[in-house]
Amino acid sequence: MADGNRLRVVMFPWLAFGHIIPFFELSKRIAQRGHRVFFISTPRNILRLPKLPPHLAPLIDLVRLPFPHRHNLPENVEATTDVPPHLGQHLKKAFDDLHGPLARFLEISAPDWLIYDFAPHWLPPIAAKLGIPCAYFCVTQAASLAFFGPPSVLLGVDDRTEPEHFTVPPKWVPFPSNRAFRLHEIRRTFENFSQGPGVTDLNRLGSTIQGCDVVAVRNYREYEPQWFRLLEEELYKKPVIPLGLLLPTEQDSGDEKDEKWVPIREWLDKQGKGSVVYVALGSEAPLSKEEVTELALGLELSEFPFFWVLRKPPGSAEDDSELLPEGFEERVKGRGVVCMAWAPQVRILAHPSVGVFLTHCGWSSVIEALMFGCPLVLLPLYIDQGLICRGFEEKKMGLEIARDERDDSFRRESVAESLRVVMVDEQGETYRAKAREMRDIFGDMDRQDGYVDDFVRYLQVHRGRAKAPQ
Numbered sequence: 475m476a477d478g479n480r481l482r483v484v485m486f487p488w489l490a491f492g493h494i495i496p497f498f499e500l501s502k503r504i505a506q507r508g509h510r511v512f513f514i515s516t517p518r519n520i521l522r523l524p525k526l527p528p529h530l531a532p533l534i535d536l537v538r539l540p541f542p543h544r545h546n547l548p549e550n551v552e553a554t555t556d557v558p559p560h561l562g563q564h565l566k567k568a569f570d571d572l573h574g575p576l577a578r579f580l581e582i583s584a585p586d587w588l589i590y591d592f593a594p595h596w597l598p599p600i601a602a603k604l605g606i607p608c609a610y611f612c613v614t615q616a617a618s619l620a621f622f623g624p625p626s627v628l629l630g631v632d633d634r635t636e637p638e639h640f641t642v643p644p645k646w647v648p649f650p651s652n653r654a655f656r657l658h659e660i661r662r663t664f665e666n667f668s669q670g671p672g673v674t675d676l677n678r679l680g681s682t683i684q685g686c687d688v689v690a691v692r693n694y695r696e697y698e699p700q701w702f703r704l705l706e707e708e709l710y711k712k713p714v715i716p717l718g719l720l721l722p723t724e725q726d727s728g729d730e731k732d733e734k735w736v737p738i739r740e741w742l743d744k745q746g747k748g749s750v751v752y753v754a755l756g757s758e759a760p761l762s763k764e765e766v767t768e769l770a771l772g773l774e775l776s777e778f779p780f781f782w783v784l785r786k787p788p789g790s791a792e793d794d795s796e797l798l799p800e801g802f803e804e805r806v807k808g809r810g811v812v813c814m815a816w817a818p819q820v821r822i823l824a825h826p827s828v829g830v831f832l833t834h835c836g837w838s839s840v841i842e843a844l845m846f847g848c849p850l851v852l853l854p855l856y857i858d859q860g861l862i863c864r865g866f867e868e869k870k871m872g873l874e875i876a877r878d879e880r881d882d883s884f885r886r887e888s889v890a891e892s893l894r895v896v897m898v899d900e901q902g903e904t905y906r907a908k909a910r911e912m913r914d915i916f917g918d919m920d921r922q923d924g925y926v927d928d929f930v931r932y933l934q935v936h937r938g939r940a941k942a943p944q
């Protein structure tokens with residue numbers, strides 16, 4: 475490609491792996507089209523990235539910005555996965571201290587575009603001053619964005635301050651569906667994200683959307699056309715571009731001989747086709763001790779083989795074994811595996827022995843599962859997971875584990891019952907058939923790449939046309 479046509483794009487994800495991974499996937503796709511990418515994160519997170527394919531490595535600069543130290547955070551903390559959720563606001567404060575080094579980097583590198591995440595509320599004025607156009611890349615579905623409203627609402631010109639206000643659809647425009655949060659989901663979100671110092675997540679999102687030239691969303695338009703239209707025409711009044719799903723390939727997950735993967739594969743190889751329940755609740759899900767107990771006993775009760783990725787709360791003093799109910803590991807020995815480390819999720823989901831995925835409804839997790847036609851049992855916890863769950867239920871793309879109406883808790887019996895329905899019952903055939911149908915739709919990788927083509931074309935046409943500083 476002639477140098478004049480080659481874009482230079484800076485990517486700056488939030489410090490959560492549910493964000494870093496899709497930003498990395500988008501970086502690879504931009505580089506595949508011959509453009510130059512500067513992928514910025516902290517040294518530890520850059521080290522944790524999957525390996526770049528050799529043909530893309532020369533086009534993607536992995537830029538390490540040293541992470542500012544803060545006294546409220548333990549050493550070596552650089553991502554949400556390293557901290558208990560209640561320290562998340564301190565992580566964001568430390569992240570905000572990156573503004574000086576990042577501004578200097580942008581000044582020196584003078585990119586054609588800056589693609590950022592929801593968190594750096596301070597970045598749009600810096601980019602505008604330097605004349606760099608910005609895209610906000612939303613790593614989840616359009617419907618979740620729409621629920622939180624236009625920038626004016628996000629920036630606080632709204633009375634939605636109590637968790638109860640989020641349990642009904644918002645009122646500012648007619649909404650295409652009745653989906654809303656359950657009280658426990660939004661309470662948990664408030665508890666984890668409103669504690670401590672600093673700017674709230676909704677304010678951050680408001681500033682980054684208000685300050686960008688274009689919004690890019692990780693979904694395809696045909697999946698949720700009415701939500702894309704709502705965002706573009708009613709809520710943001712600026713271009714909202716679908717990027718497709720940006721799914722990693724199984725090969726991207728690492729070497730077939732990887733020492734973490736080999737024992738897992740050997741165990742999965744020994745199980746029957748479609749017989750295993752894979753349980754994983756993302757990179758940062760905050761399960762309470764009671765929830766761990768009910769989940770464990772539900773898995774035991776179901777009698778299915780299972781592979782459970784269980785994240786011990788960071789900073790917890792308990793031994794791994796103290797987290798689980800007494801005698802549990804002994805009783806399920808040979809039938810179930812509890813993995814306390816980072817697991818190669820995409821590889822696991824691709825394995826033919828996996829029959830059901832019990833998921834927290836992180837957007838990456840659910841689309842990774844459907845890419846392999848894996849039916850879903852849904853256990854949303856917080857952030858936008860409840861909205862994703864409601865949308866999946868509307869489309870019969872998963873079954874939510876029943877919760878007690880009085881306090882929103884779930885019990886072992888509901889866990890076992892939902893697994894049984896989706897795994898083997900006749901009435902669960904709807905979910906299994908829907909998962910197969912979605913595998914075929916998601917398998918149409920060409921179309922997803924077409925979305926990236928359109929986006930890159932947009933970046934080329936509009937390079938160097940930043941909004942005026944506000």
Ligand code: UDP
Nearest residue numbers: 491492756757758816817819836837838839
């Ligand atoms: N993931 C993984 N191994 C783990 C935990 C998570 O590979 O042990 C990956 C998973 O495949 C997905 C991402 O981390 O790509 C989690 O993103 P998601 O949106 O599902 O949930 P979040 O972590 O943001 O809640």
